[in-house]
Amino acid sequence: MSDIPKVIDDASELRAFMAGVADAPFLALDTETTGLDPLVDKVLLIQIGTASRQALVDAQALTPEELTVLIPDEQTLVMHNASFDLKMLAGLGLPIAKLANASVVDTMLTEQVLRNGRQSELSNGRVGLNILAERYAGMTLDKSVRGAFTAMNHISEMGEAELRYAQRDVEATWKVFATQLPMIKSSGLLRTIALEGRACWSWAEMERRGFPIDSEAWKALVTSASDTRKEKRAALDEAFSEVAPRDLFGQCSINYDSDQEVLRYLGMLGLELQSTREQKLKDTGHPAALALIAYRTYQKIVSTYGESFLEHVHAQSGRLHPRFKPIGAKTGRASSSEPNLQNIPNGSEFRGCFRPSGDRKLVTADYSGAELRILAEASADPVFIQTFCEGGDLHSIVASQMFQTSVSKSENPELRSRAKAINFGLVYGMGAAGLAAQIGSSVDDANRLLDRYFRQYPAIRGYLDNSARAAIRNGYAETLAGRKYWFIDRLRKGDDEHSLARMAKNMPIQGTNADMAKLAMARISRAFANRHLDAFLVNMVHDELVVECAGACVDEVREIVVGEMRSAGAEFVTKVPIEVEVNVGDYWSH
DNA sequence: GAGGCACGCGCC
DNA sequence: AAACGGCGCGTGCCTC
Numbered sequence: 001m002s003d004i005p006k007v008i009d010d011a012s013e014l015r016a017f018m019a020g021v022a023d024a025p026f027l028a029l030d031t032e033t034t035g036l037d038p039l040v041d042k043v044l045l046i047q048i049g050t051a052s053r054q055a056l057v058d059a060q061a062l063t064p065e066e067l068t069v070l071i072p073d074e075q076t077l078v079m080h081n082a083s084f085d086l087k088m089l090a091g092l093g094l095p096i097a098k099l100a101n102a103s104v105v106d107t108m109l110t111e112q113v114l115r116n117g118r119q120s121e122l123s124n125g126r127v128g129l130n131i132l133a134e135r136y137a138g139m140t141l142d143k144s145v146r147g148a149f150t151a152m153n154h155i156s157e158m159g160e161a162e163l164r165y166a167q168r169d170v171e172a173t174w175k176v177f178a179t180q181l182p183m184i185k186s187s188g189l190l191r192t193i194a195l196e197g198r199a200c201w202s203w204a205e206m207e208r209r210g211f212p213i214d215s216e217a218w219k220a221l222v223t224s225a226s227d228t229r230k231e232k233r234a235a236l237d238e239a240f241s242e243v244a245p246r247d248l249f250g251q252c253s254i255n256y257d258s259d260q261e262v263l264r265y266l267g268m269l270g271l272e273l274q275s276t277r278e279q280k281l282k283d284t285g286h287p288a289a290l291a292l293i294a295y296r297t298y299q300k301i302v303s304t305y306g307e308s309f310l311e312h313v314h315a316q317s318g319r320l321h322p323r324f325k326p327i328g329a330k331t332g333r334a335s336s337s338e339p340n341l342q343n344i345p346n347g348s349e350f351r352g353c354f355r356p357s358g359d360r361k362l363v364t365a366d367y368s369g370a371e372l373r374i375l376a377e378a379s380a381d382p383v384f385i386q387t388f389c390e391g392g393d394l395h396s397i398v399a400s401q402m403f404q405t406s407v408s409k410s411e412n413p414e415l416r417s418r419a420k421a422i423n424f425g426l427v428y429g430m431g432a433a434g435l436a437a438q439i440g441s442s443v444d445d446a447n448r449l450l451d452r453y454f455r456q457y458p459a460i461r462g463y464l465d466n467s468a469r470a471a472i473r474n475g476y477a478e479t480l481a482g483r484k485y486w487f488i489d490r491l492r493k494g495d496d497e498h499s500l501a502r503m504a505k506n507m508p509i510q511g512t513n514a515d516m517a518k519l520a521m522a523r524i525s526r527a528f529a530n531r532h533l534d535a536f537l538v539n540m541v542h543d544e545l546v547v548e549c550a551g552a553c554v555d556e557v558r559e560i561v562v563g564e565m566r567s568a569g570a571e572f573v574t575k576v577p578i579e580v581e582v583n584v585g586d587y588w589s590h
Numbered sequence: 591g592a593g594g595c596a597c598g599c600g601c602c
Numbered sequence: 603a604a605a606c607g608g609c610g611c612g613t614g615c616c617t618c
Contacts, residue, residue: 305600335609433606434606
């Protein structure tokens with residue numbers, strides 16, 4: 001395309017263009033914005049089209065209603081990093097119901113799914129549009145042009161270079177997907193890629209809407225932790241007093257945050273350790289080691305969850321707008337950053353600081369025992385299946401069968417906790433040494449326990465061993481939805497085979513959990529939009545979804561969330577019921 | 591002073 | 603030495 005397409009600034013012209021491309025199997029869409037923040041930055045240009053025909057649309061010249069024609073009812077929209085464009089379009093005012101129901105495919109996520117784990121031979125795992133355009137379409141995209149947009153207020157400031165850049169972006173996106181399409185079909189990854197596309201709107205909404213936080217309450221917790229840290233540090237100084245160096249004022253000058261230093265001074269106290277991790281410190285039982293553990297608890301709070309955490313509060317919304325990576329982990333799990341909302345301390349007051357204003361509510365729902373239900377499904381173990389179908393307590397049942405005595409949460413709880421440690425550990429591919437550390441037994445005893453466990457549940461052993469063998473044989477592990485994680489590169493690189501076997505056992509379970517949670521998110525967001533509810537997702541923590549809604553619709557919201565989470569789980573797990581625990585409150589809690 | 595790595599630890 | 607899967611972040615510490 002050598003000619004510069006003219007910019008469309010008229011609704012009828014846009015409708016005419018869309019009619020002209022109505023028979024294309026899919027349309028690529030891209031936006032040029034003044035920045036990355038949908039609450040602050042503006043959409044300058046929206047590009048849409050195919051490999052041969054592209055339109056550049058002045059986003060400011062048309063009303064949101066006029067722009068809705070960009071989202072076709074029948075055609076799939078292909079975007080690179082779709083959640084970004086979707087949140088910017090939502091910020092521009094395009095109707096939520098329209099955006100939520102768009103058929104979306106994301107070329108970036110598609111690339112991640114297609115290559116998951118075998119990236120190293122090409123581009124080192126990078127999935128930028130410029131990389132894919134080069135690889136799949138032989139196109140060179142000059143990303144340096146993009147910087148120019150940040151300084152602009154209006155499309156009229158765009159010169160020929162910028163317009164050409166914008167045009168080539170959408171053309172490249174279309175061509176990239178055209179190349180990916182046959183790979184999707186032949187790889188058996190259609191279901192996974194469709195799932196990722198469906199969830200894009202949910203990620204967009206979570207990032208744009210943000211998670212409500214009571215900053216003052218948070219600060220109070222940090223201040224309190226900071227005071228306690230000071231006390232714990234004084235106790236530490238006391239415990240190290242015989243060996244501590246002193247500064248000019250007689251103050252102890254050990255840096256307790258330096259593992260090197262701590263190990264050195266512990267050695268002077270007669271404790272020769274190789275590591276300062278909590279379990280090792282605890283094992284010594286030494287007062288100095290225990291004092292260090294106490295200090296670390298508060299140091300962690302003040303550093304990771306301290307004042308710097310609140311720097312992420314948005315000046316305009318007063319809320320946290322994290323970045324979600326839909327495929328943050330090779331298993332298929334998502335991740336969150338800036339800030340990470342998936343590692344907020346639980347069982348403390350911190351979660352209580354996340355509260356919406358007014359009479360709005362948070363609906364918190366989590367899959368209960370999802371990974372063990374997935375293990376039951378995948379292994380088809382009869383005892384696991386029967387227990388979950390009858391609503392029994394799996395850990396107690398397993399313990400009573402292993403130890404030939406009656407076990408419940410109140411009867412022989414120590415046997416139940418041993419069974420629980422094994423049940424959960426197996427999901428991680430745990431061995432005897434790990435179990436021994438977990439339950440505080442000898443490795444021999446742990447071995448005997450595992451033997452007994454596997455004799456009782458041969459289907460579990462068979463399934464896990466087969467997962468590991470299949471991964472070595474096929475070069476990949478896969479979830480119940482067919483999401484794959486290739487081990488080729490790691491095998492070639494000479495990674496430890498036992499480590500690979502553990503990953504191969506864990507990935508199908510952890511990944512299936514991620515698959516069902518993502519499907520639930522996608523369905524929940526659409527249900528809210530279609531019923532025009534004042535409700536939206538605000539966080540997801542792997543097997544837990546958090547929704548904010550108006551108090552008036554909280555009952556309907558709860559029903560949708562629970563219903564969609566259950567039915568999404570049932571798409572993958574059919575032999576046992578998938579159960580959801582839900583809590584409604586003024587703040588985030590289980 | 592920036593960048594990268596290891597460690598330790600918060601979550602599931 | 604550890605021996606349990608997946609993340610992101612703060613800190614120390616090293617290199618450039």
